[in-house]
Amino acid sequence: MFRRSYFNFYLILFIGLGALTFWLDKVTKPLSTETGTDFFQLPDYIIEDLSGLRIDHDNAVHRVFHAKKMFHYLGQDLTRLDQVHFINTKPGKPLFRVFADQAEIHGNGENIFLNGNVTVIRGDEDNKGKITMKTDMLHLIPDEDMVKTDKNVTISRMNTTVHAIGLQLDNETGMIELLSRVRAIDQ
Template identity: 30%
Template sequence: MINRFSVLFPIFFAAILAFISYWVQVSVENESEKRGNKLSNSPDYFLTNFKTTQTESNGSIHFILSANEMTHYPQDDTTRLKKPLFIRYKNNVPSSKIEGGIGFVSTDGEEVQIIDNVKVARLETETKPKMELFTDQLTILPNKDQAFTKRPVRITQDPKTVVNAIGMNYDKKNGIMTLLARVRVHYEKPVKKNNLNVQPITQNKNLKK
């Protein structure tokens, strides 16, 4: 019995040492992996007063994307923007503006997502009144001139038109905006300002007669 115990004890002790060594190795690897993930989540560079411009083939400005701060994250190769501002141009003149609290740019730069107090403004022209859209999330495809959201939107247009809906798709090239669900429209017919001047003028003419 003693001889059998003398043989088994070294084997048992070696097994315990092997298990302890394995446990230590796994623990170290897990800790290293956690630290590596934590480090990879850290940004590798950032810029302040960021601004990028894309031009058309003829040299005119297509759009300008700017932000107070731009931070790049190497883990997923994404870019985060603080206070982003997207300005679309037509004939080198700003035609619309999109701004918000935070922005994210995809790896290939083909998609820009803006969240937190998003405001879209179509600037007033000689033929079109000013229009504004408000939501809390908007995805922009700059090179396709498209934008969309599944979130609630509120649209106002001068002088007194208000539209509320859930979800919106906008295709600028084709000039089509599609509201997806629960569309409600409030419209007030504008009052002609010159109506009040008609009667006094008529009275003056009658007096001359």
């Protein structure tokens, strides 16, 4: 009887070690082989309801942003923002505000690509020179104080509405260049 229980103990131990090995193999498999996605395509962190401020004391420039959600991706030098609002203030220059459904920030913020219901407002609400621009996609270059698009754009100022395809706005000089198919409507 002693020999038989001794044999059963080793049989149970062997089966237990085999089951443990099988379980550890399943648990430790990389995420990409099970879900079909690359680990570096997933965000490494997500932040909700955030605001940020960047101040350039030499030029007295203040840049503020608000977003509903922020996703940062480790494998790509990319940050994605949802429901974003940018504000740029500079002494002697009109207030510059940008709203969009999504924004992708590449690098350290040198290039920002805005998508979905993009609205740009240059000037204050009570300012007669207030300009409102709407488009579906916009390339914002904060360090150059420039915005660009090659999509349809609608520009409104006072009683005039302009439709065009493509735009470049230099916020430093206030110059707007419309690239093609420009139509103006005076109301």
